[in-house]
Amino acid sequence: xxxxxxxxxxxxxxxxxxxxxxxxxxxxxxxxxxxxxxxxxxxxxxxxxxxxxxxxxxxxxxxxxxxxxxxxxxxxxxxxxxxxxxxxxxxxxxxxxxxxxxxxxxxxxxxxxxxxxxxxxxx
Ligand code: HEC
Numbered sequence: 001x002x003x004x005x006x007x008x009x010x011x012x013x014x015x016x017x018x019x020x021x022x023x024x025x026x027x028x029x030x031x032x033x034x035x036x037x038x039x040x041x042x043x044x045x046x047x048x049x050x051x052x053x054x055x056x057x058x059x060x061x062x063x064x065x066x067x068x069x070x071x072x073x074x075x076x077x078x079x080x081x082x083x084x085x086x087x088x089x090x091x092x093x094x095x096x097x098x099x100x101x102x103x104x105x106x107x108x109x110x111x112x113x114x115x116x117x118x119x120x121x122x123x
Contacts, residue, residue, distance in 0.1 A: 018071035023078035028060040032091030039093070050090075053118045057084030060091040080119060 033055065042050065056062045062081055068074050085091075088104055096104065111117040 015071075021071065023074055025064065026060065026062040026078070026081045026085070028091075032060050033093070036090045036093035053122075055090065056122075057081050057118070058088050058090050059085075060089070 037047065057080055062077075064077070068077050088107070093101070108117075
């Protein structure tokens, strides 16, 4: 029983300690997606979906939910954003070569068709 109590106490200390470490936020001023939108000119409803669901992990600007203030959630989110941007970043769309853009669109269709994006945890 005492062991259990100590373990619980240790976990609590770790949890509280974690709250002091906050990953940097992925938030950059300005509209970075103008180029992407200009080039692809998506229908309005698609644009809304992109803005509300995909931009959070695939641009330089994330809108964080309140629970991002709680570690370790903030660590997971930061990780997903970092990984998401590495694979596809609408903010840097204009730096992609034509071939890469083509490929990313193929991937995009595939991900959405297979229900892989947005990540399950966020739907
Ligand atoms: C919570 C973060 C998150 C959200 C929201 C999200 N993604 Fe992703 N996305 C990722 C991560 C992480 C990866 C890389 C790992 C993987 O493929 O599972 C990725 C990979 C991708 C890839 C693959 C790119 C490549 O070339 O490998 C495409 C395409 C993609 N996402 C499209 C989308 C679309 C479209 C949406 C909105 C409907 C979306 N994502 C929403 C995190 C996210």
